[in-house]
Amino acid sequence: MKAHPTPGRPPAPGPAAPPDPAGRLDQARAAVPVGAWDWDIRTGRLLWDTAMHRLVGTSPDTFDERIETWRTLIHPEDLPVVLAQADEALREGGAYHVRHRVRRPDGTVVVVEVQGLVRCTDGEPAHMVGRLWRTDASLAVDAAAHALRHMSDGFLAVDAQWRILYANALAEQLLGTAEPVVGRSLWDFDAARDSRLQEHCRRVVEEQTAAGLDLQHPDGRWFHLRLIPTPDGLTLYLADITERRQREQERAAARQAAAQRARLIAELTAALSEALTSGDVAAAAAEHVMPLFGATGFVIWALEGERSQPVGAVGYPRAFVDHVTAHPRPATSDPLALGMRDRIPRFISSPAEMRARYPHATEIAALGGKQAWAFLPLLVSGRLSGICIVSFDEPRDLDADERTLLQVLSGLIAQALERARMYDAEHSRAQALQRGLLPTALPESPAVRTAARYLPASQGLLGGDWYDVIPLSADRVALVIGDVMGHGLPEAATMGRLRTAVHTLAGLELPVEELLFRLNRIVSELGDDFYATCLYALYDPSTGVCTFADAGHPPPAVVHPDGAVHFAEKATNPPLGAAGAPFTTVDLEIPEGSLLVLYTDGLVESTGRDMDTGLAELAQALSASCKPADMAPHGAGDDAEQLERCCDTVVSALLPVQQGTQDDAALLVARTRRLGPQNMASWLLADDARSAGEARRHVEHQLAAWELDELTLTTQLLVSELVGNVVRHAQGPARLRLLRSWTLICEVSDCSLTTPQVRHARETDEGGRGLQLVAALAQRWGVRYTPDGKCIWTEQSLPAR
Numbered sequence: 001m002k003a004h005p006t007p008g009r010p011p012a013p014g015p016a017a018p019p020d021p022a023g024r025l026d027q028a029r030a031a032v033p034v035g036a037w038d039w040d041i042r043t044g045r046l047l048w049d050t051a052m053h054r055l056v057g058t059s060p061d062t063f064d065e066r067i068e069t070w071r072t073l074i075h076p077e078d079l080p081v082v083l084a085q086a087d088e089a090l091r092e093g094g095a096y097h098v099r100h101r102v103r104r105p106d107g108t109v110v111v112v113e114v115q116g117l118v119r120c121t122d123g124e125p126a127h128m129v130g131r132l133w134r135t136d137a138s139l140a141v142d143a144a145a146h147a148l149r150h151m152s153d154g155f156l157a158v159d160a161q162w163r164i165l166y167a168n169a170l171a172e173q174l175l176g177t178a179e180p181v182v183g184r185s186l187w188d189f190d191a192a193r194d195s196r197l198q199e200h201c202r203r204v205v206e207e208q209t210a211a212g213l214d215l216q217h218p219d220g221r222w223f224h225l226r227l228i229p230t231p232d233g234l235t236l237y238l239a240d241i242t243e244r245r246q247r248e249q250e251r252a253a254a255r256q257a258a259a260q261r262a263r264l265i266a267e268l269t270a271a272l273s274e275a276l277t278s279g280d281v282a283a284a285a286a287e288h289v290m291p292l293f294g295a296t297g298f299v300i301w302a303l304e305g306e307r308s309q310p311v312g313a314v315g316y317p318r319a320f321v322d323h324v325t326a327h328p329r330p331a332t333s334d335p336l337a338l339g340m341r342d343r344i345p346r347f348i349s350s351p352a353e354m355r356a357r358y359p360h361a362t363e364i365a366a367l368g369g370k371q372a373w374a375f376l377p378l379l380v381s382g383r384l385s386g387i388c389i390v391s392f393d394e395p396r397d398l399d400a401d402e403r404t405l406l407q408v409l410s411g412l413i414a415q416a417l418e419r420a421r422m423y424d425a426e427h428s429r430a431q432a433l434q435r436g437l438l439p440t441a442l443p444e445s446p447a448v449r450t451a452a453r454y455l456p457a458s459q460g461l462l463g464g465d466w467y468d469v470i471p472l473s474a475d476r477v478a479l480v481i482g483d484v485m486g487h488g489l490p491e492a493a494t495m496g497r498l499r500t501a502v503h504t505l506a507g508l509e510l511p512v513e514e515l516l517f518r519l520n521r522i523v524s525e526l527g528d529d530f531y532a533t534c535l536y537a538l539y540d541p542s543t544g545v546c547t548f549a550d551a552g553h554p555p556p557a558v559v560h561p562d563g564a565v566h567f568a569e570k571a572t573n574p575p576l577g578a579a580g581a582p583f584t585t586v587d588l589e590i591p592e593g594s595l596l597v598l599y600t601d602g603l604v605e606s607t608g609r610d611m612d613t614g615l616a617e618l619a620q621a622l623s624a625s626c627k628p629a630d631m632a633p634h635g636a637g638d639d640a641e642q643l644e645r646c647c648d649t650v651v652s653a654l655l656p657v658q659q660g661t662q663d664d665a666a667l668l669v670a671r672t673r674r675l676g677p678q679n680m681a682s683w684l685l686a687d688d689a690r691s692a693g694e695a696r697r698h699v700e701h702q703l704a705a706w707e708l709d710e711l712t713l714t715t716q717l718l719v720s721e722l723v724g725n726v727v728r729h730a731q732g733p734a735r736l737r738l739l740r741s742w743t744l745i746c747e748v749s750d751c752s753l754t755t756p757q758v759r760h761a762r763e764t765d766e767g768g769r770g771l772q773l774v775a776a777l778a779q780r781w782g783v784r785y786t787p788d789g790k791c792i793w794t795e796q797s798l799p800a801r
Contacts, residue, residue: 034133037116039067041090041125046070055112055134057104072183075101075109076163077232090125093118099135103182107166111135154223154238157230160205162186165233174217174238191218197225201236204229214241261405264292268409272416277427278302281420282312285413289390290314292409293402297370297391301336302417303384308340311417315391320368334361335375339387345407346375350395372396374406378414385418430462430489437496442469446741447477447541448596448670451643453651455602455665457487463664464491464532465600466499470506473784473793475541475675475741478506481598481668482534482553485575494530498523498576502536509784512538512549513583516573520551520583523576531577535598539590541675542739546596549585551576554604554611557618558588559595563627565619590672593628595646602665603654617654625649628671643669679740685723687732695719695736695748706740710799714777715746718794721774722748730754731789743779743795751789 035052039045044067053060056073063069074082078100089096096116101109116130154171158164167181175181175189186192186201194215204211204227212226222245226237271284278300286298297315301308301324313321324336335346335358348354349372355362365373370391378386388410398406434456442450450469457463464484471477480502484491501522505515516536523532537548537556548556548568552575555568568588573579590596597618604614626646646669655665681702685691696716703712719736726734730752739745756771774781778794785791 034131036131037129039116039128041127044068052132055110055132056102057106057108057110073102073104075103075165076159076183077101086128089116089118089128093120093125096128096130103165105180107168107172107182109166153240154236156186156236156238157233158186158236159233162201171236171238174223176218200225200227201234205234214245261292264288265409269412272412275416275420277424278311278417278420281413281416283314285388285409285416286312286314289409289413293390293398293406294392295390296393297368297389299389300378300386300413300417301389302386302421303340308336308386311386316368320364323367324364334358334364335373336361336387336389339375339377340384343377343379343384345377345403345410346373347398347403348373348375349397369393372398374398374403376406376410378410378417380414380418385414385421388413427462430492431456433489434462434492434495437492437499438466439468443471445469445471445475445477446673446675447475447539448479448672449639449643450479450668450670451640451647452669453647453665453667455651455655457602457664462489462492463487463602464495465602465664465666466495467598467666467668468499468502469668469670470503472506472509472538473782473791473795474739474745474747477539477541477670478502479537479539479596479598479668479670480506480534481600481666482532483600483602483666484530484532487664494523494526494532497526498532498534502534509782511785512536512547512585516549516551516576516579516583517581520576520579520581526577531575533575533601537596537598539596539670539672541673542680544590544592544672544674546588546590546672547585548588549573549583551579551583554599554601554615556588557597557599557622558590559597559622559626559628560591561593561628563623565622567615567619592672592674594672595622595626595628596670596672597622597626598668598670600664600666602663603651603667606663614654618650621650621653622646625653626669639671643671675739675741680737682735682737685732685734685736687734689727691727691732691734692720692723695723695734698736699738699746702738703744708740708744708798711744711796714796715744718746718774718777718796719748721771722746722792722794725756725771725792726750726752729756740798743797745793745795747791747793749786749789749791753785753790755783755790756792 033051033055035055036049037052038047040047045065046067046069047065048058048060048063050060053063058073071079071083082098082100085096085098088094096114096118099111099113102112103109111134112132113135114130114132116128118125119127119129121127151168152170154174155166155168156164156171157166162185164181164184164186167175172181174191176191177189181189187198192198196213197215200211200213208229210226210228212224214222214224216222221240221242224239224241226239228235228237265288268285268288271288272281275281275284282298282300285300289295290298295315299313299316299321300311302311310321310325335348338344339346348357351362351365351371354365354373358365368391371394372392374390376388376390377384378388390406438454439452442452448469452467454465454467464482464486466480466482466484468480469477470480480499482495482498482502484495484498498519501519502515505518510518516534519534523530531552533551533553535548535550535553535556537546539546546556550570551573555570558566558568560566569586573583599618601611604618605611606614609617626649647667650667650669651665681698683695683698685694696719699715699719700712703709703715723734723736726732726748730750732750735747735749737745737747737749739747774794777796779797781792781794783790783792
């Protein structure tokens with residue numbers, strides 16, 4: 001075969017060298033290696049020289065001299081052409097010349113040019129001999145393959161059937177096999193069977209668009225794969241991004257931790273801003289600080305004078321809190337006492353450190369059951385307000401950032417605690433004021449048995465709701481309930497003034513509408529911003545009639561003996577401060593043994609419940625739990641207990657503890673009683689001087705019938721004076737009425753509006769001493785006006801039985 005040497009550069013100008021043909025030939029063979037080969041066609045044996053082995057990358061020790069082995073080294077795409085050229089040369093007995101690619105065992109691909117000649121024996125092809133050398137393009141490819149082989153990233157080339165055409169060292173390592181990978185399918189390897197990888201590879205080949213993805217190798221390393229389509233397959237570049245992923249994960253974890261801390265701090269700040277009381281501050285701080293550090297214990301000790309008091313503890317046994325509270329310690333005994341003294345934060349990482357630094361505190365620390373502690377003084381403007389303790393169930397050495405953050409949070413807690421303690425003090429004073437303005441105990445009356453409840457707003461606002469029970473003459477009783485609109489000390493003070501005014505006006509025995517008219521004038525004089533609702537009910541046990549008038553207040557409810565609930569007809573009167581005369585009154589006859597229920601709007605109305613719904617719920621609660629027929633008392637004590645239970649049931653049903661109250665609420669329940677006919681006697685007296693004697697005879701006969709003879713003489717004296725006043729100073733006819741109740745009540749009525757006055761008679765006066773005698777003989781006496789005139793009444797204690 002004729003050789004085709006590679007053209008060289010033109011020789012540089014210079015003196016001519018002596019001719020040396022042999023030397024130049026040696027240089028040419030060294031510059032362009034040429035291998036020789038001999039193929040025995042009959043046996044299939046293929047013989048190579050040393051240069052041939054060096055060119056195709058094989059070793060004489062491992063080459064099996066088989067033509068099939070040589071054909072496996074030919075690039076699959078070039079093999080059909082090589083076989084066709086060889087068959088043509090064998091058929092025609094001519095020259096063999098072809099250029100093709102060789103895949104060397106190290107994974108590199110080289111381009112070779114082959115020339116051969118067929119030799120015949122007995123007219124049949126017996127041998128084919130020839131030469132093989134690499135072209136210039138093959139040298140460039142070999143250099144690129146060498147660079148690919150040893151680059152730090154992985155590289156794979158596959159054909160359209162996913163057979164591996166080339167794999168560098170890192171790619172072979174990642175495929176996880178020590179055997180040659182060239183020629184094998186990419187999907188034969190476990191490391192390449194990831195569904196995402198297969199999906200991306202097929203999409204890149206189909207769409208002929210490069211793509212990239214991150215995958216984790218089975219050994220735990222992360223790689224970024226760059227998939228680039230080629231005309232006859234696909235190339236894959238693999239870059240190790242494990243460290244980058246770790247850094248990203250660390251940064252993401254740090255960002256997440258920082259965001260979590262910022263969120264928890266923001267939530268803590270918001271919770272502390274909403275906390276009203278010291279207990280609220282402790283609960284909010286524990287809820288948000290403990291998760292931030294993985295703590296299991298939290299307690300705040302507030303400084304009260306020379307002693308510290310717990311205002312909230314989470315994660316500590318009650319015995320620990322009680323022990324620390326009951327046993328004050330010297331200022332040098334433990335970190336709590338020391339922190340109170342020197343205001344320095346202390347961090348203790350283990351019980352061993354606690355024993356070493358504070359041996360006197362070991363026992364109390366063991367009682368708390370914790371293993372690590374942070375003692376944080378709570379300072380406000382340089383003044384100590386308490387100590388906050390954050391503790392852990394396991395030994396814990398807080399780093400510098402955690403300690404700094406804890407001290408920052410302790411400042412927020414200190415500010416909130418100081419504000420809450422000021423609120424606690426102010427609220428305690430306000431509640432004391434309000435308790436002082438409300439009745440300390442409801443008076444007993446033969447006409448009604450009462451029970452009441454007052455519930456302040458859950459937000460701690462001071463309200464203006466009030467109630468009262470005022471005994472009047474003739475066993476009548478006034479039931480009052482009201483609500484000053486708004487919240488705060490001014491409203492509470494106004495409530496106290498109105499309650500006092502109602503007491504004063506009720507003592508004048510004014511009609512219901514007249515009393516509300518005067519009360520409205522009082523409220524109007526307080527200013528344009530003061531308004532109040534009020535319900536004033538006057539119950540008369542002798543008739544069983546309740547006369548009431550309301551000023552913008554919800555109507556009373558009557559619970560009948562069978563449990564039926566009836567809301568009285570509402571009089572349409574505006575609130576006090578906005579009303580004008582006259583006030584409309586309503587007469588309501590109450591059946592024997594019924595309950596009369598008065599309430600404020602805070603009990604039945606809220607932002608989530610309208611008035612109609614609230615009234616329906618109130619009626620349901622009263623009917624189910626306060627049926628008078630089921631409350632038949634065995635005695636006064638039983639009656640009182642049953643009314644108390646009725647109040648508790650109604651309040652629990654309408655104002656559950658977990659929901660709290662947005663407005664203060666008041667409830668007044670009265671069980672009414674009637675004065676039986678056997679306990680009442682009434683006579684119309686003559687309109688002349690005989691009336692006094694007639695009155696004395698009626699008294700004598702009636703008291704004898706009631707077995708009250710001990711009171712006959714006194715009562716006759718009282719009646720004589722009262723009837724005599726009517727004859728001398730008023731307009732007749734007079735009416736006498738006796739009532740037997742807890743006292744003996746004597747009433748003399750006439751048609752005059754003249755009010756008798758007690759005065760000091762002179763020594764020369766013949767009269768003027770009658771009312772002095774009445775005041776001396778009666779336990780109580782007074783005057784009230786009636787629709788027809790006035791009534792003078794007296795009360796006497798009944799004899800002990």
